Amino acid sequence: MIKAAKLAVIGFIVGCVFSAQGHQHHHHSHGEGVLFVVHDQDKWQVKFILPAGDIFGFEHQPETAQQKQVIKKTLAKLENSQQLVTFNTQCELIDSNVENPFEQHTHHSHNDLEVEYSFSCEKSVSTVTVTLFEWAKTISVIEAQWITEQAQGIEELTAAKPYIEWPL
Known part of the structure; x- marks a missing residue:
């Protein structure tokens, strides 16, 4: 019972951190993304916020059948977590949520x-x-923010240094 309550509280905190950090402090910049990593016991939460233009090749509502197909294929690809992130040890994917930025028909010219x-x-x-x-290839930097049981921090990740590393 206590463990379930603790996980619920941690889940709530993770949601608040992701919401507050992702929506209030993230500014849309092409070629740049944001990564949040939260760890508690054997559970890991990972969230990416990425410019749609860098992932799909466009960020406006799809206008052609080809663009609609690109969205469909890319979203299916992202259901496989290894397309975005891996760990140095075997981890089981428990849940995933890949949001289609084009699902809501907004007039925003910049979608994430x-x-x-x-x-x-x-x-x-x-x-x-x-x-x-x-x-x-058009993503040049990911600002990674993390909270683990031992530490928290921020680091810029690039193709040359695409990982966060902690001492065991």
């Missing part, structure tokens, strides 16, 4: 893609690697 994953890792994690750089 938000992707959230929840993992359970039986062994200690010392490295989280962003694999996105391998296929989203």
Whole structure:
């Protein structure tokens, strides 16, 4: 009962952190994304906020059948968490949420893609690697923010240094 209550509180805090950090402090910049990582015991939460233009090749409402197909294929690709992030140890994907930035018909000229994953890792994690750089070539930097049981921090990740590393 206590463990379930603790997880519920942590889930609420994670949601608040992601919401507050992602929506209030994130500014839309092409080529730049944001990554949030939160850790508690064997649970890991990962959230990306990425410019739609860098992921899909456009950020306006799809106008052609080809653009609609690009969205469909890319969203399906992102259901596989390894397209964005991996751990140095075996982790089980518990939940994923890949939001289609074009689903709501807004008149915004700048859309962001938000992707959230929840993992359970039986062994200690010392490295989280962003694999996105391998296929989203226009993303040059990801601002990573993390909270673990031992520490918190911010670091810029790039194709040359795509990982966050903690001592075990």
